[in-house]
Amino acid sequence: MKNHKLVLAKRPDPTVSADIFQLVEDHVPSLAEGQFLVRNQYLSADPAMRGWVMDMPNYIPPVALGDVMRSFAVGEVIDSKHPGYAVGESVYGRFGWQEMAISNGSDVERKVDPDDAPLSANLHVLGMTGATAWFGLTEIGNPQAGETVVVSTAAGAVGSIVGQIAKARGCRTIGITGSDEKAARCLEEFGYDAVINYKTCEDLSTELAAACPDGVDVYFDNVSGPISDAVMSFFNVGARMTVCGVIGISPAHLNGPRVARTLLVKRARMQGFLIFDHMHRLSEAVEGLLPLYKAGKLKFSEEVYNGLEQAPVGLESLLAGTNQGKVLVKL
Amino acid sequence: MKNHKLVLAKRPDPTVSADIFQLVEDHVPSLAEGQFLVRNQYLSADPAMRGWVMDMPNYIPPVALGDVMRSFAVGEVIDSKHPGYAVGESVYGRFGWQEMAISNGSDVERKVDPDDAPLSANLHVLGMTGATAWFGLTEIGNPQAGETVVVSTAAGAVGSIVGQIAKARGCRTIGITGSDEKAARCLEEFGYDAVINYKTCEDLSTELAAACPDGVDVYFDNVSGPISDAVMSFFNVGARMTVCGVIGISPAHLNGPRVARTLLVKRARMQGFLIFDHMHRLSEAVEGLLPLYKAGKLKFSEEVYNGLEQAPVGLESLLAGTNQGKVLVKL
Numbered sequence: 001m002k003n004h005k006l007v008l009a010k011r012p013d014p015t016v017s018a019d020i021f022q023l024v025e026d027h028v029p030s031l032a033e034g035q036f037l038v039r040n041q042y043l044s045a046d047p048a049m050r051g052w053v054m055d056m057p058n059y060i061p062p063v064a065l066g067d068v069m070r071s072f073a074v075g076e077v078i079d080s081k082h083p084g085y086a087v088g089e090s091v092y093g094r095f096g097w098q099e100m101a102i103s104n105g106s107d108v109e110r111k112v113d114p115d116d117a118p119l120s121a122n123l124h125v126l127g128m129t130g131a132t133a134w135f136g137l138t139e140i141g142n143p144q145a146g147e148t149v150v151v152s153t154a155a156g157a158v159g160s161i162v163g164q165i166a167k168a169r170g171c172r173t174i175g176i177t178g179s180d181e182k183a184a185r186c187l188e189e190f191g192y193d194a195v196i197n198y199k200t201c202e203d204l205s206t207e208l209a210a211a212c213p214d215g216v217d218v219y220f221d222n223v224s225g226p227i228s229d230a231v232m233s234f235f236n237v238g239a240r241m242t243v244c245g246v247i248g249i250s251p252a253h254l255n256g257p258r259v260a261r262t263l264l265v266k267r268a269r270m271q272g273f274l275i276f277d278h279m280h281r282l283s284e285a286v287e288g289l290l291p292l293y294k295a296g297k298l299k300f301s302e303e304v305y306n307g308l309e310q311a312p313v314g315l316e317s318l319l320a321g322t323n324q325g326k327v328l329v330k331l
Numbered sequence: 332m333k334n335h336k337l338v339l340a341k342r343p344d345p346t347v348s349a350d351i352f353q354l355v356e357d358h359v360p361s362l363a364e365g366q367f368l369v370r371n372q373y374l375s376a377d378p379a380m381r382g383w384v385m386d387m388p389n390y391i392p393p394v395a396l397g398d399v400m401r402s403f404a405v406g407e408v409i410d411s412k413h414p415g416y417a418v419g420e421s422v423y424g425r426f427g428w429q430e431m432a433i434s435n436g437s438d439v440e441r442k443v444d445p446d447d448a449p450l451s452a453n454l455h456v457l458g459m460t461g462a463t464a465w466f467g468l469t470e471i472g473n474p475q476a477g478e479t480v481v482v483s484t485a486a487g488a489v490g491s492i493v494g495q496i497a498k499a500r501g502c503r504t505i506g507i508t509g510s511d512e513k514a515a516r517c518l519e520e521f522g523y524d525a526v527i528n529y530k531t532c533e534d535l536s537t538e539l540a541a542a543c544p545d546g547v548d549v550y551f552d553n554v555s556g557p558i559s560d561a562v563m564s565f566f567n568v569g570a571r572m573t574v575c576g577v578i579g580i581s582p583a584h585l586n587g588p589r590v591a592r593t594l595l596v597k598r599a600r601m602q603g604f605l606i607f608d609h610m611h612r613l614s615e616a617v618e619g620l621l622p623l624y625k626a627g628k629l630k631f632s633e634e635v636y637n638g639l640e641q642a643p644v645g646l647e648s649l650l651a652g653t654n655q656g657k658v659l660v661k662l
Contacts, residue, residue, distance in 0.1 A: 059596075221591070224589060224591035224592070225589070228591065243591050243594045243595045244595070245595070246589075246591045246592045246595055249589055249591065249592060253589070254588060254589060255586050255587060255588055255589065256586060256587075256589045257585060257586055258555060258556070258577075258580055258584070258585060258586065258587045259590060259601070260552070260555035260559065260574050260577045260580065260601075260603075261555070261577045261580060262603075263574045263601060263602065263603035264574045264575070264576070264577055264603035264604070264605070265390075265603065266603060267602075267603045267604065267605050267608060268602070268603050269600060269601070269602040269603075270590070270591075270594060270600070270601045270602070271594065271598075271599070271600040271601070271602075272591075272593075272594035272595035272596065272597060272598045272599050272600075273595070273598065274595070274598050277598060
């Protein structure tokens with residue numbers, strides 16, 4: 001049986017472009033005892049891939065040159081010599097940018113039930129993206145009904161889910177985003193109570209004061225930098241802040257106001273979050289997310305590319321920020 | 332019965348000096364139902380008093396002009412019309428800088444047992460100071476045996492207790508302090524495994540690297556500023572930082588390196604701590620501290636002033652940093 005796969009042909013120099021990947025054809029080897037064969041149906045493209053293809057220190061080793069590109073995927077077991085995985089079962093795991101993947105189970109995150117939700121949802125709302133929002137918000141932010149929750153990159157894959165979970169918990173939700181189009185989606189799709197376009201507003205602090213009359217109890221932050229400085233000045237006593245991303249720390253903003261006094265005076269907490277510490281608990285997150293999803297309270301957009309060879313194009317779109325929703329590749 | 336008390340006669344301008352207090356004599360009124368009379372035996376002087384006498388926003392209202400100076404004290408019930416407090420019992424509470432205090436119980440922190448420890452210990456190791464160290468270290472820092480715990484102002488009232496609790500829990504303890512004499516006390520009295528004099532060392536980061544070969548798991552911080560910047564660069568994954576004080580944030584250091592990336596990459600936590608949120612749980616702290624104290628594992632120095640009129644002098648010494656141990660006033 002033939003397999004097609006995208007291997008990492010060279011390192012980015014310095015931009016991640018589609019041409020660093022190469023499409024390769026080979027044959028699927030026969031299964032050894034304890035292995036099973038997955039036919040991938042959807043592949044994912046994620047912001048983390050920028051780090052994975054660079055030869056730099058990171059939380060996991062980089063993808064080696066010549067190796068299949070690391071990726072989450074959802075697929076069906078089509079052959080098995082593993083007692084735990086039967087032909088016909090659907091699985092979500094790190095199967096890579098390829099049509100067929102041989103697995104011993106160690107790269108499986110979760111078996112999925114196609115009756116619960118469309119298969120592709122396991123790559124976003126019910127997958128790593130959803131789990132990031134779920135654990136980062138509920139365990140660090142721990143939002144209570146009536147509290148004010150602020151989310152930066154509020155229309156993004158993670159941010160939009162954070163806002164909707166908080167809303168479902170009875171919080172006042174405030175989104176910060178960078179375009180009028182995204183701001184409209186925040187209000188119309190993701191149900192934020194108020195939204196601020198930080199690029200076009202006159203003064204972020206003035207807007208925050210208007211949007212958060214009772215201060216800020218929970219801040220789910222994907223950016224850091226001057227946006228965070230402004231939000232933190234509205235912290236209430238006991239505020240909780242999830243540090244999920246720092247893309248707002250540009251070379252011009254490596255330094256900023258010290259946060260210690262705010263944290264002390266407000267007895268507030270600021271905590272870094274990386275989803276890979278929590279993926280072994282994915283089922284817990286799905287247990288929390290699935291009822292919201294089924295109730296129509298977790299809206300989500302997909303940008304679907306067709307065919308393996310389109311995966312690098314989808315990744316380019318994602319990294320350029322021109323995508324409209326979660327980037328997926330349908331095989 | 333006569334009472335003598337120190338009232339706040341004027342606001343600091345801008346320094347807190349002994350002459351802002353005035354010694355006043357009056358008479359103890361007779362007790363109403365539900366009241367009892369405390370004869371103070373030891374009064375406390377605390378760094379927080381600087382804030383209490385200033386007319387500035389704080390976590391509690393300032394002491395009003397003409398009012399008895401707010402203070403913790405330990406004393407004996409000598410008369411009572413309160414069913415919960417019997418003559419002869421010892422109490423620790425906010426009884427103020429005066430000889431006699433009438434209480435309805437609302438300003439009592441805890442009844443104390445004179446057989447447990449010398450009465451004065453209830454104003455430091457077994458009082459607010461000890462509770463600050465206990466809750467700030469055990470609940471936010473949560474140090475585990477074998478971990479490395481760094482403490483700034485390591486020889487201070489709180490810091491020295493933090494170091495000793497951590498040591499008793501089997502941690503490697505590193506103290507940062509500002510004089511050779513304090514550094515010697517850190518090693519000889521408080522049992523730190525290593526100590527760094529940040530004022531005389533050539534390079535703080537080099538010293539930290541040598542003192543913390545396995546990185547830093549817990550940081551109990553009383554200073555913020557450049558000292559904290561250096562310590563945070565040695566954080567391990569999952570590090571916990573208690574922000575207990577920020578005296579290192581001088582006007583020259585209002586800005587500093589942003590901490591978000593460190594917190595994210597290390598999945599670390601930074602949390603503000605104020606003891607007044609926790610004083611209702613003082614007995615819990617004493618339960619943890621008393622066995623250590625009785626086992627001789629909580630060394631502590633006192634600087635005792637004799638007579639009510641010496642309290643302002645003791646406070647001056649404390650705020651100037653020339654004191655040798657916890658400042659107490661014996662009546």
